[in-house]
Structures are given as structure tokens and as C-alpha cells.
Amino acid sequence: MNSLRDELRFLFSGQGMPYEKVCLMVAMVITIFMSVILSGNIAKDAKVAIIDLDNSAYTRSLINRIEASEFMKVTAVLNTPQDPKELFYQDRAVTVVYFPQGLEKDRYTGTAANIGVFYDNTNTANTSNIKEALNEIIGLDNAAASGDVGSSNDNLQGSVSLAVRNLFNPQDSKDNGETLGFLLFFGSMFFTFATIGMIPRLRLSHQLDEVLLHGTPWDLLIRLLPYGFCLLVSWVVGLAILRVWGDLTFSGSLLAFLFVQLFFIPTVGALSLFFGWTAANPGIASSRMILFVPGGFILGGMTGPTTFFADWVVKFSHIFPLTWEFHFQRDIISRGAGLADISQTFGAFMVYMGIVGIIFCLRFYSAKKELLAQQAAEQQEAV
Numbered sequence: 238m239n240s241l242r243d244e245l246r247f248l249f250s251g252q253g254m255p256y257e258k259v260c261l262m263v264a265m266v267i268t269i270f271m272s273v274i275l276s277g278n279i280a281k282d283a284k285v286a287i288i289d290l291d292n293s294a295y296t297r298s299l300i301n302r303i304e305a306s307e308f309m310k311v312t313a314v315l316n317t318p319q320d321p322k323e324l325f326y327q328d329r330a331v332t333v334v335y336f337p338q339g340l341e342k343d344r345y346t347g348t349a350a351n352i353g354v355f356y357d358n359t360n361t362a363n364t365s366n367i368k369e370a371l372n373e374i375i376g377l378d379n380a381a382a383s384g385d386v387g388s389s390n391d392n393l394q395g396s397v398s399l400a401v402r403n404l405f406n407p408q409d410s411k412d413n414g415e416t417l418g419f420l421l422f423f424g425s426m427f428f429t430f431a432t433i434g435m436i437p438r439l440r441l442s443h444q445l446d447e448v449l450l451h452g453t454p455w456d457l458l459i460r461l462l463p464y465g466f467c468l469l470v471s472w473v474v475g476l477a478i479l480r481v482w483g484d485l486t487f488s489g490s491l492l493a494f495l496f497v498q499l500f501f502i503p504t505v506g507a508l509s510l511f512f513g514w515t516a517a518n519p520g521i522a523s524s525r526m527i528l529f530v531p532g533g534f535i536l537g538g539m540t541g542p543t544t545f546f547a548d549w550v551v552k553f554s555h556i557f558p559l560t561w562e563f564h565f566q567r568d569i570i571s572r573g574a575g576l577a578d579i580s581q582t583f584g585a586f587m588v589y590m591g592i593v594g595i596i597f598c599l600r601f602y603s604a605k606k607e608l609l610a611q612q613a614a615e616q617q618e619a620v
Contacts (some may be wrong), residue, residue: 259524274536274553280366280544282310286330292316293341299352302374303334308366321355322404326574327582328564331357331544332367344382344397351400358403359571360414363542368401375399405486405571412483413571418539420475421562422530425505428468429526432461432509434519441518449608454601461506469498476570488573496576497565497583504590505530505558507597514600533559538567561586 248257285303289296304311312330321333335353343350354371356364375397382396406413436457439445448456473495479485508529513522534540536554543551554560564582568574576583 255521255524259527263527271535274546274550278545280308280363280542281547283308283332283363283367283544284312284328284330285309285332285334285367286313286315286321286324287311287334287336288315288319288321289336290316290318290338291336291340295341295344296336299336299374299378303371306370306374308370321353322572323578325357325404325572326568326578328538328543328567331363332371334371340397344378347382347396350397352397354399354401356401356403358406358409359567360538360542361406361409363538363544365542366544371399405488408484410484410486412479412485415540416479416483417485417566417570418534418563420472420479421566422534422539422559424468424472424475425559425562426526426530428464428502428505429509429530430523431464432506433513433526434516434522435460436510436514437516437519437522446608449601449605454598457510457601458503458507458597461503461510465502465506468502469495472498485570487570489569490575493576494565494569497569497586500586500590501558501562501565504593507593508558511593511597511600514604529557530559533557533562536560537563539563555585555589558589561589 287300287303289300300311300314303309309332313324321335324330324333333355335355337351337353340350340352342348352375356368358364379397436445439448473491476485476487476491480487509526512525512528513519516522516525533554536543536546536550536557537560546554561582564586565579568579568582
């Protein structure tokens with residue numbers, strides 16, 4: 238009984254993780270917040286780009302049918318040749334439909350013709366509903382051409398068929414999906430565990446006051462360098478293992494991927510210091526990792542398909558740093574994009590990084606002001 242009383246006293250003392258609060262918060266987040274965010278189970282207005290080299294009344298009719306589908310939204314129609322892969326950069330599309338020249342003529346003369354379809358297979362669930370919808374549209378069109386209007390009878394031999402290519406991860410390798418996602422997620426998580434208690438540790442050792450009085454925010458951020466270097470090395474080692482021992486497809490430049498990490502890792506580090514700032518000790522600070530790391534893993538497109546999320550959920554997910562990391566991973570590692578190809582996404586991330594920097598600096602100078610006021614009050618009392 239004495240042991241139980243001692244442990245209960247410690248649990249509610251505030252010296253360790255406030256588990257009595259954390260367990261209730263996790264339960265409420267999972268049951269209320271996450272159930273709302275993850276309520277969708279179908280693709281809704283997934284982005285589809287169309288390369289229409291025929292530019293005929295028939296292809297425009299097909300475009301209208303695609304746009305009318307609840308699963309798809311036509312975001313771009315191009316009438317000139319284009320590399321389909323480039324249309325996937327920065328998640329501008331999850332499917333590209335290619336109408337070849339002469340398609341209308343072939344359709345009405347009964348000549349066999351193919352419509353090219355390119356699917357982004359970085360997450361196979363992203364396009365599951367789109368595949369069904371496109372097959373249905375073409376099936377109904379072939380049925381109409383055969384005089385069986387309104388039927389999608391699979392036995393009908395139509396003249397138009399879909400020529401499908403699954404890009405970026407055609408073999409549906411887990412090394413290109415969940416394993417790579419876990420590498421980036423757990424790396425970020427343990428980097429946060431290693432740094433989020435830094436401010437409470439400096440406060441307990443009375444070093445924080447010295448930094449606040451005579452230093453700048455940079456004096457705190459520079460302490461992240463050894464941890465960031467370890468994280469970067471661990472990711473390179475993990476990618477090498479997946480590439481050599483596994484079947485990771487690394488289509489882009491390793492230097493480009495490492496370059497964006499020079500901005501991503503300090504951003505995560507600054508958020509780590511910010512969220513751990515007010516904790517009484519490093520143990521309490523560690524529990525706050527859940528506030529900003531797992532959200533990006535859940536909503537960033539690595540575990541669940543972003544096409545299943547409402548548009549506001551996709552936008553909201555960008556408050557979590559890992560969402561940006563998975564953007565860079567899909568574009569550089571999976572799709573082979575260069576820095577110029579992701580300039581818009583990278584520019585948006587720089588704005589995000591700037592906002593994080595401003596928030597961190599405000600936290601620093603607010604704490605400095607509080608410390609100066611406290612010292613002034615103590616001096617006045619001494620007098």
C-alpha cells in the first residue's frame with residue numbers, strides 16, 4: 238500500500254509525464270477529432286489532368302463525364318504533348334488521362350483505339366475509386382457504341398479501351414510506401430524526443446537565464462545542430478539500406494533531398510523547443526511530441542490516401558511539419574522531381590518555416606521580458 242501511495246503521489250506531483258491528462262486527451266483526440274477528419278472512405282474530387290491531343294467533340298464529352306463524376310475533378314486540360322510525370326509534381330494530379338489524336342474518328346469508325354491513363358501509385362488507395370469510375374465511363378461509352386445504351390455489360394466488345402500505367406511504384410512495394418514513411422516518421426519522432434526537453438533542462442541547470450539575458454534565439458537553435466546531423470545521417474543510412482537490401486525506387490537526386498532537409502530539420506527542431514518551453518521538466522516535455530509530429534504522419538498521405546480527405550483536411554494538415562516532408566519525399570524520391578519542379582511547394586514551406594521562426598523568436602523575447610521583470614521586482618524587494 239505504501240508503494241501505491243508513493244506512486245499516486247508522484248503521478249499527480251507534476252514531476253513526470255501528466256499521464257492522467259495525457260490519456261484523456263489522447264482518447265478525446267482519437268474519438269472526436271480524428272473520427273471527423275478520417276470520416277471519408279472514398280475519393281472525393283480527386284485531381285485529374287487531361288492531355289487532349291484530339292480536341293474533338295467526343296473527347297470534350299468524355300471530359301465532361303469525368304468532371305461529372307463525384308470521384309474526380311478535372312484540374313487541367315492540355316492540348317499539346319506533355320510528359321505525364323511532370324503533371325504529378327507537387328500533387329497537382331493523382332491521375333493523368335491521355336486522349337490520342339484521331340480518337341473521335343476511331344471511335345465512330347469502329348477502329349480499336351486506346352485511351353492512355355497514368356496513375357500515381359505512390360499510394361495505391363489514392364486511385365482505387367478513380368479506376369472504377371473510368372472503367373465505368375468507358376464501359377458505358379462502348380455499350381452506347383454497340384447499341385446497348387445505358388448498359389455497362391462487360392461482354393460487349395467496344396472499340397475504345399484503357400491503356401493503364403501505374404507510375405512511381407508499379408509493383409506496390411512496401412519499401413516505397415509504409416516502410417519509407419515509418420523511417421521519416423520515427424526519425425522525426427525520436428529527434429523530437431531528444432530535443433523537446435532541452436529548454437526545461439537548461440532551466441533546471443540555470444543556464445536558460447544566462448541565454449535569455451545575454452544571448453539570442455540563435456544560441457538555442459544552434460544547440461540543435463548535433464541532433465539534426467544525427468537525424469540526417471540516420472535517414473541516409475536508412476535510405477541506403479532500403480535501396481541496396483530492399484527495393485526502394487529513388488528516382489530523384491539525393492543532394493536535392495538532403496538540401497530540403499537543411500530547412501526541414503531546423504523547423505522541426507524549433508517547434509520542438511517551442512512546445513517544450515513551458516514544461517517543468519524534460520519528462521513532461523516529452524509527452525507534448527504528440528501535438529505536432531503524428532498529425533503529419535496520419536494526414537500527410539503516407540498512411541492514408543489524401544483523396545479520401547476533405548479539401549479542408551488537406552489544407553489543415555499543412556500545420557504539421559511531416560506533411561511537408563512527405564510532399565518532398567513523394568516528389569523527389571518517388572517521382573524524380575528536381576528543385577525547380579517543386580519550387581512552389583518549397584516556397585510555401587519557406588513561408589511556413591518563417592512563421593515558425595517568428596513564433597519561436599516571440600517566445601524567446603517574451604521569456605526574456607518576463608525574466609527581466611522578475612529580476613527588477615526582486616531587486617526592488619531587496620531595496
